[in-house]
Amino acid sequence: MSLPYAPLPHRREVLHGLAALSVCGLAPALARTAAQAKSLTLWGIPASPSAVFARAAASDRLQAVSPGARFDIWTSTDQMRAGVASGDFALFAASTYAAANFYNRGAGTRMINVVTWGLLYVMARDDNVRTIGDLAGKTVLLSNRHEAPDLVFRMVLIWAGLDPDRDVRLDYVGSPGEAAPLFLAGRGDVALLHEPAATAALMRAEAEGVPIVRAIDLAEVYGRHTGRGPRIPQVGLAASARLCAEAPELVNAAHAACVEAGAWVRAHPEAAAAATAPLLGLPAAAVANSLRFVRLEVTAARAVRDDIDVYFGNLLALVPGILGHRLPDARFYWG
Numbered sequence: 602m603s604l605p606y607a608p609l610p611h612r613r614e615v616l617h618g619l620a621a622l623s624v625c626g627l628a629p630a631l632a633r634t635a636a637q638a639k640s641l642t643l644w645g646i647p648a649s650p651s652a653v654f655a656r657a658a659a660s661d662r663l664q665a666v667s668p669g670a671r672f673d674i675w676t677s678t679d680q681m682r683a684g685v686a687s688g689d690f691a692l693f694a695a696s697t698y699a700a701a702n703f704y705n706r707g708a709g710t711r712m713i714n715v716v717t718w719g720l721l722y723v724m725a726r727d728d729n730v731r732t733i734g735d736l737a738g739k740t741v742l743l744s745n746r747h748e749a750p751d752l753v754f755r756m757v758l759i760w761a762g763l764d765p766d767r768d769v770r771l772d773y774v775g776s777p778g779e780a781a782p783l784f785l786a787g788r789g790d791v792a793l794l795h796e797p798a799a800t801a802a803l804m805r806a807e808a809e810g811v812p813i814v815r816a817i818d819l820a821e822v823y824g825r826h827t828g829r830g831p832r833i834p835q836v837g838l839a840a841s842a843r844l845c846a847e848a849p850e851l852v853n854a855a856h857a858a859c860v861e862a863g864a865w866v867r868a869h870p871e872a873a874a875a876a877t878a879p880l881l882g883l884p885a886a887a888v889a890n891s892l893r894f895v896r897l898e899v900t901a902a903r904a905v906r907d908d909i910d911v912y913f914g915n916l917l918a919l920v921p922g923i924l925g926h927r928l929p930d931a932r933f934y935w936g
Contacts, residue, residue, distance in 0.1 A: 641670040644684065644693035649797045649891045650717045650836055652877040653899065654694050656862035663858040666851050674880055685710060691844040692855055696749050697909055698916055698923060700839040704933045705925035709842025713856050713935045715834040715905055716863060718896035719820025720796040721750055724784065730791055730816040733761035740770040742789030744780045749835060754793050756919055757822045785811050797883060797891035804887055820896060827911055834909045837902065845935065856901060863899035866892065903936030
Protein backbone atom coordinates (compact mmCIF):
# COMPACT_ATOMS: atom_id res chain seq x y z
CA MET A 602 0.00 0.00 0.00
CA SER A 603 3.03 2.27 0.30
CA LEU A 604 4.00 4.52 -2.57
CA PRO A 605 7.21 4.46 -4.59
CA TYR A 606 9.24 7.50 -3.70
CA ALA A 607 11.43 9.74 -5.78
CA PRO A 608 13.08 12.55 -3.78
CA LEU A 609 11.18 15.78 -4.37
CA PRO A 610 9.35 14.41 -7.43
CA HIS A 611 8.45 16.59 -10.38
CA ARG A 612 5.70 19.08 -9.84
CA ARG A 613 4.19 20.52 -12.97
CA GLU A 614 3.12 24.12 -12.90
CA VAL A 615 0.61 24.56 -10.11
CA LEU A 616 -2.67 26.05 -11.28
CA HIS A 617 -1.90 27.54 -14.67
CA GLY A 618 -2.41 31.24 -14.30
CA LEU A 619 -2.31 31.10 -10.44
CA ALA A 620 -1.97 32.07 -13.08
CA ALA A 621 21.05 44.05 3.78
CA LEU A 622 21.44 43.54 6.40
CA SER A 623 21.98 47.20 7.23
CA VAL A 624 25.69 47.86 6.91
CA CYS A 625 25.59 49.89 10.15
CA GLY A 626 27.21 47.89 12.89
CA LEU A 627 28.05 44.89 10.72
CA ALA A 628 31.17 42.94 11.52
CA PRO A 629 33.62 42.91 8.58
CA ALA A 630 33.05 39.18 8.10
CA LEU A 631 29.44 39.95 7.16
CA ALA A 632 30.19 42.58 4.55
CA ARG A 633 29.72 40.13 1.68
CA THR A 634 26.45 38.95 3.22
CA ALA A 635 25.21 42.54 3.38
CA ALA A 636 25.86 43.02 -0.31
CA GLN A 637 24.00 39.81 -1.10
CA ALA A 638 21.11 40.83 1.14
CA LYS A 639 20.50 43.92 -0.96
CA SER A 640 19.28 41.68 -3.76
CA LEU A 641 17.49 39.17 -1.55
CA THR A 642 14.43 37.47 -3.02
CA LEU A 643 11.83 35.89 -0.77
CA TRP A 644 10.34 33.10 -2.87
CA GLY A 645 6.69 32.29 -2.31
CA ILE A 646 4.46 29.40 -3.33
CA PRO A 647 1.83 29.56 -6.09
CA ALA A 648 -1.06 29.54 -3.64
CA SER A 649 -3.01 31.80 -1.27
CA PRO A 650 -0.50 31.75 1.63
CA SER A 651 1.80 33.84 -0.54
CA ALA A 652 -0.31 36.79 0.57
CA VAL A 653 1.66 36.51 3.82
CA PHE A 654 5.05 36.14 2.15
CA ALA A 655 4.47 39.02 -0.27
CA ARG A 656 3.42 41.30 2.58
CA ALA A 657 6.45 40.25 4.64
CA ALA A 658 8.90 40.90 1.80
CA ALA A 659 7.58 44.44 1.34
CA SER A 660 7.44 45.22 5.06
CA ASP A 661 9.47 47.99 6.67
CA ARG A 662 10.85 45.40 9.09
CA LEU A 663 12.45 43.27 6.36
CA GLN A 664 13.37 46.20 4.13
CA ALA A 665 15.28 47.77 7.03
CA VAL A 666 17.75 44.88 7.14
CA SER A 667 17.56 43.96 3.45
CA PRO A 668 17.02 47.09 1.37
CA GLY A 669 15.45 46.26 -1.96
CA ALA A 670 14.30 42.79 -0.91
CA ARG A 671 11.77 41.55 -3.40
CA PHE A 672 9.13 38.85 -3.70
CA ASP A 673 8.68 36.26 -6.41
CA ILE A 674 6.84 32.96 -6.78
CA TRP A 675 8.40 29.63 -7.69
CA THR A 676 6.17 27.54 -9.95
CA SER A 677 7.64 24.04 -9.83
CA THR A 678 9.48 21.75 -7.46
CA ASP A 679 12.24 21.50 -10.05
CA GLN A 680 12.75 25.26 -9.86
CA MET A 681 12.80 25.19 -6.07
CA ARG A 682 15.17 22.21 -5.94
CA ALA A 683 17.56 23.85 -8.40
CA GLY A 684 17.41 27.11 -6.45
CA VAL A 685 18.26 25.38 -3.19
CA ALA A 686 21.08 23.39 -4.81
CA SER A 687 22.60 26.49 -6.40
CA GLY A 688 22.19 28.68 -3.33
CA ASP A 689 19.94 31.10 -5.19
CA PHE A 690 17.04 30.27 -2.88
CA ALA A 691 18.27 31.54 0.47
CA LEU A 692 14.81 32.41 1.82
CA PHE A 693 11.81 30.59 0.43
CA ALA A 694 8.39 29.19 1.17
CA ALA A 695 8.11 25.44 0.98
CA SER A 696 6.19 22.49 2.27
CA THR A 697 7.65 21.43 5.60
CA TYR A 698 8.46 17.95 4.35
CA ALA A 699 10.34 19.30 1.32
CA ALA A 700 12.47 21.47 3.60
CA ALA A 701 13.16 18.46 5.84
CA ASN A 702 14.09 16.39 2.81
CA PHE A 703 16.63 19.03 1.80
CA TYR A 704 18.00 19.09 5.35
CA ASN A 705 18.32 15.33 5.72
CA ARG A 706 20.07 15.09 2.36
CA GLY A 707 22.76 17.53 3.40
CA ALA A 708 21.55 20.88 2.08
CA GLY A 709 21.38 22.30 5.60
CA THR A 710 18.02 23.94 4.96
CA ARG A 711 16.27 25.05 8.15
CA MET A 712 12.56 25.48 8.77
CA ILE A 713 12.00 28.99 10.08
CA ASN A 714 8.27 28.88 10.72
CA VAL A 715 4.94 27.34 9.81
CA VAL A 716 2.50 29.67 8.13
CA THR A 717 -0.44 27.54 7.06
CA TRP A 718 -2.07 24.62 8.84
CA GLY A 719 -4.43 23.16 6.27
CA LEU A 720 -5.78 24.12 2.88
CA LEU A 721 -6.92 20.81 1.32
CA TYR A 722 -10.57 20.11 0.56
CA VAL A 723 -12.63 17.37 -1.02
CA MET A 724 -15.10 18.95 -3.42
CA ALA A 725 -18.26 17.05 -4.32
CA ARG A 726 -21.24 17.41 -6.64
CA ASP A 727 -23.80 17.16 -3.83
CA ASP A 728 -24.01 16.96 -0.06
CA ASN A 729 -24.12 13.17 0.06
CA VAL A 730 -20.36 13.13 0.61
CA ARG A 731 -19.70 14.10 4.21
CA THR A 732 -17.03 11.70 5.48
CA ILE A 733 -13.95 9.99 4.07
CA GLY A 734 -15.84 6.70 4.26
CA ASP A 735 -18.39 8.11 1.81
CA LEU A 736 -15.67 8.10 -0.86
CA ALA A 737 -15.64 4.30 -1.16
CA GLY A 738 -16.19 3.28 -4.76
CA LYS A 739 -15.86 6.82 -6.09
CA THR A 740 -13.50 8.32 -8.65
CA VAL A 741 -11.36 11.07 -7.13
CA LEU A 742 -9.81 13.68 -9.38
CA LEU A 743 -6.58 15.02 -7.91
CA SER A 744 -3.14 16.33 -8.78
CA ASN A 745 0.40 16.55 -7.41
CA ARG A 746 1.02 12.82 -7.31
CA HIS A 747 3.53 11.75 -4.63
CA GLU A 748 3.43 15.22 -3.08
CA ALA A 749 1.79 16.45 0.12
CA PRO A 750 -1.81 16.78 -1.17
CA ASP A 751 -1.73 13.25 -2.56
CA LEU A 752 0.03 11.79 0.49
CA VAL A 753 -2.23 13.46 3.06
CA PHE A 754 -5.26 12.24 1.13
CA ARG A 755 -3.94 8.68 1.01
CA MET A 756 -3.20 8.95 4.71
CA VAL A 757 -6.78 9.82 5.67
CA LEU A 758 -8.18 7.15 3.33
CA ILE A 759 -6.13 4.53 5.15
CA TRP A 760 -7.21 5.87 8.55
CA ALA A 761 -10.83 5.48 7.39
CA GLY A 762 -10.17 1.84 6.50
CA LEU A 763 -10.00 2.38 2.75
CA ASP A 764 -7.25 1.07 0.48
CA PRO A 765 -6.30 3.99 -1.79
CA ASP A 766 -5.41 1.59 -4.59
CA ARG A 767 -8.53 -0.56 -4.40
CA ASP A 768 -11.44 1.11 -2.66
CA VAL A 769 -11.35 4.36 -4.64
CA ARG A 770 -10.15 5.24 -8.11
CA LEU A 771 -7.51 7.95 -8.01
CA ASP A 772 -7.56 9.87 -11.29
CA TYR A 773 -4.40 11.99 -11.40
CA VAL A 774 -3.83 15.09 -13.49
CA GLY A 775 -0.81 17.34 -13.45
CA SER A 776 -2.02 20.35 -11.48
CA PRO A 777 -5.05 21.85 -9.72
CA GLY A 778 -5.30 24.07 -12.78
CA GLU A 779 -6.19 20.99 -14.77
CA ALA A 780 -8.24 19.28 -12.07
CA ALA A 781 -10.65 22.14 -11.36
CA PRO A 782 -12.03 22.69 -14.89
CA LEU A 783 -12.12 18.96 -15.59
CA PHE A 784 -14.16 18.43 -12.45
CA LEU A 785 -16.54 21.21 -13.40
CA ALA A 786 -16.88 19.59 -16.83
CA GLY A 787 -18.02 16.33 -15.21
CA ARG A 788 -14.88 14.25 -14.75
CA GLY A 789 -14.66 12.38 -11.47
CA ASP A 790 -17.17 11.99 -8.66
CA VAL A 791 -15.20 14.20 -6.30
CA ALA A 792 -12.03 16.28 -6.53
CA LEU A 793 -9.24 17.01 -4.07
CA LEU A 794 -8.26 20.66 -4.41
CA HIS A 795 -6.17 23.04 -2.35
CA GLU A 796 -6.66 26.75 -1.97
CA PRO A 797 -7.13 28.92 -3.92
CA ALA A 798 -8.14 26.36 -6.57
CA ALA A 799 -11.04 25.10 -4.42
CA THR A 800 -12.54 28.55 -3.98
CA ALA A 801 -11.95 29.48 -7.63
CA ALA A 802 -13.77 26.30 -8.68
CA LEU A 803 -16.72 27.09 -6.41
CA MET A 804 -17.01 30.62 -7.78
CA ARG A 805 -16.88 29.42 -11.36
CA ALA A 806 -19.39 26.67 -10.60
CA GLU A 807 -21.81 29.18 -9.13
CA ALA A 808 -21.47 31.43 -12.17
CA GLU A 809 -22.11 28.50 -14.51
CA GLY A 810 -24.91 26.94 -12.49
CA VAL A 811 -22.91 23.78 -11.75
CA PRO A 812 -23.68 22.16 -8.37
CA ILE A 813 -20.41 21.90 -6.43
CA VAL A 814 -19.93 21.86 -2.64
CA ARG A 815 -16.96 21.96 -0.27
CA ALA A 816 -17.58 18.55 1.26
CA ILE A 817 -14.64 17.59 3.51
CA ASP A 818 -11.89 19.61 5.18
CA LEU A 819 -8.86 17.32 5.37
CA ALA A 820 -7.39 19.30 8.28
CA GLU A 821 -10.48 18.49 10.34
CA VAL A 822 -10.14 14.80 9.48
CA TYR A 823 -6.44 14.84 10.30
CA GLY A 824 -7.04 16.60 13.61
CA ARG A 825 -9.68 14.14 14.75
CA HIS A 826 -7.32 11.23 14.10
CA THR A 827 -4.23 12.73 15.71
CA GLY A 828 -6.04 14.42 18.57
CA ARG A 829 -4.08 17.61 17.88
CA GLY A 830 -6.90 19.60 16.33
CA PRO A 831 -7.19 20.74 12.70
CA ARG A 832 -3.49 21.49 12.36
CA ILE A 833 -1.51 20.08 9.45
CA PRO A 834 1.82 21.96 9.46
CA GLN A 835 2.04 22.08 5.70
CA VAL A 836 3.80 25.22 4.51
CA GLY A 837 6.17 27.73 6.01
CA LEU A 838 9.31 29.78 5.48
CA ALA A 839 12.65 28.00 5.05
CA ALA A 840 16.16 29.38 4.84
CA SER A 841 19.57 28.18 3.78
CA ALA A 842 22.05 27.19 6.47
CA ARG A 843 24.40 29.86 5.16
CA LEU A 844 21.85 32.64 5.56
CA CYS A 845 21.03 31.47 9.09
CA ALA A 846 24.71 31.41 10.02
CA GLU A 847 25.85 34.61 8.32
CA ALA A 848 22.78 36.82 8.64
CA PRO A 849 20.78 35.85 11.73
CA GLU A 850 19.41 39.39 11.99
CA LEU A 851 17.88 39.01 8.55
CA VAL A 852 16.31 35.66 9.42
CA ASN A 853 14.91 37.10 12.65
CA ALA A 854 13.45 40.02 10.71
CA ALA A 855 11.95 37.74 8.07
CA HIS A 856 10.18 35.65 10.68
CA ALA A 857 8.93 38.71 12.57
CA ALA A 858 7.70 40.18 9.28
CA CYS A 859 5.81 36.96 8.56
CA VAL A 860 4.17 37.06 12.00
CA GLU A 861 3.02 40.63 11.42
CA ALA A 862 1.96 39.86 7.84
CA GLY A 863 -0.05 36.83 8.90
CA ALA A 864 -2.04 38.88 11.40
CA TRP A 865 -2.58 41.63 8.84
CA VAL A 866 -3.75 39.22 6.13
CA ARG A 867 -6.26 37.62 8.50
CA ALA A 868 -7.61 41.06 9.44
CA HIS A 869 -7.59 42.49 5.90
CA PRO A 870 -8.26 39.65 3.41
CA GLU A 871 -9.60 41.93 0.70
CA ALA A 872 -6.58 44.24 0.78
CA ALA A 873 -4.24 41.25 0.95
CA ALA A 874 -5.98 39.68 -2.01
CA ALA A 875 -5.80 42.87 -4.06
CA ALA A 876 -2.02 42.89 -3.60
CA THR A 877 -1.53 39.17 -4.20
CA ALA A 878 -4.07 38.25 -6.88
CA PRO A 879 -2.03 39.64 -9.80
CA LEU A 880 0.88 37.43 -8.73
CA LEU A 881 -1.36 34.37 -8.75
CA GLY A 882 -3.24 35.26 -11.93
CA LEU A 883 -6.63 35.11 -10.18
CA PRO A 884 -9.40 37.64 -9.51
CA ALA A 885 -8.94 39.40 -6.19
CA ALA A 886 -12.35 38.16 -5.04
CA ALA A 887 -11.24 34.54 -5.47
CA VAL A 888 -8.10 35.08 -3.43
CA ALA A 889 -9.96 37.01 -0.71
CA ASN A 890 -12.57 34.28 -0.40
CA SER A 891 -9.93 31.55 -0.39
CA LEU A 892 -8.09 33.15 2.54
CA ARG A 893 -11.08 32.27 4.73
CA PHE A 894 -10.25 28.61 4.13
CA VAL A 895 -6.50 28.79 4.65
CA ARG A 896 -5.54 28.29 8.28
CA LEU A 897 -2.99 31.05 8.76
CA GLU A 898 -1.05 31.04 12.01
CA VAL A 899 2.61 32.01 11.80
CA THR A 900 4.66 30.24 14.47
CA ALA A 901 8.38 29.62 14.80
CA ALA A 902 9.23 26.07 13.78
CA ARG A 903 10.89 25.13 17.06
CA ALA A 904 7.76 26.12 18.99
CA VAL A 905 5.63 23.67 16.99
CA ARG A 906 8.19 20.90 16.58
CA ASP A 907 5.83 18.37 18.15
CA ASP A 908 3.15 19.11 15.55
CA ILE A 909 5.66 18.85 12.73
CA ASP A 910 7.18 15.63 14.05
CA VAL A 911 3.74 14.00 14.31
CA TYR A 912 3.02 15.03 10.72
CA PHE A 913 6.40 13.75 9.55
CA GLY A 914 5.91 10.51 11.44
CA ASN A 915 2.64 9.91 9.61
CA LEU A 916 4.29 10.65 6.28
CA LEU A 917 7.18 8.31 7.08
CA ALA A 918 4.73 5.53 7.93
CA LEU A 919 3.23 5.93 4.47
CA VAL A 920 6.38 6.56 2.44
CA PRO A 921 9.57 5.79 4.41
CA GLY A 922 11.86 7.50 1.92
CA ILE A 923 10.08 10.82 1.90
CA LEU A 924 12.37 12.38 4.51
CA GLY A 925 15.40 10.20 3.92
CA HIS A 926 14.03 7.52 6.28
CA ARG A 927 14.31 9.62 9.42
CA LEU A 928 13.01 12.64 11.23
CA PRO A 929 15.21 15.73 11.03
CA ASP A 930 17.18 16.50 14.17
CA ALA A 931 16.70 19.51 16.42
CA ARG A 932 18.87 21.84 14.34
CA PHE A 933 16.32 21.77 11.52
CA TYR A 934 13.85 23.69 13.70
CA TRP A 935 14.62 27.39 13.93
CA GLY A 936 13.41 29.52 16.78
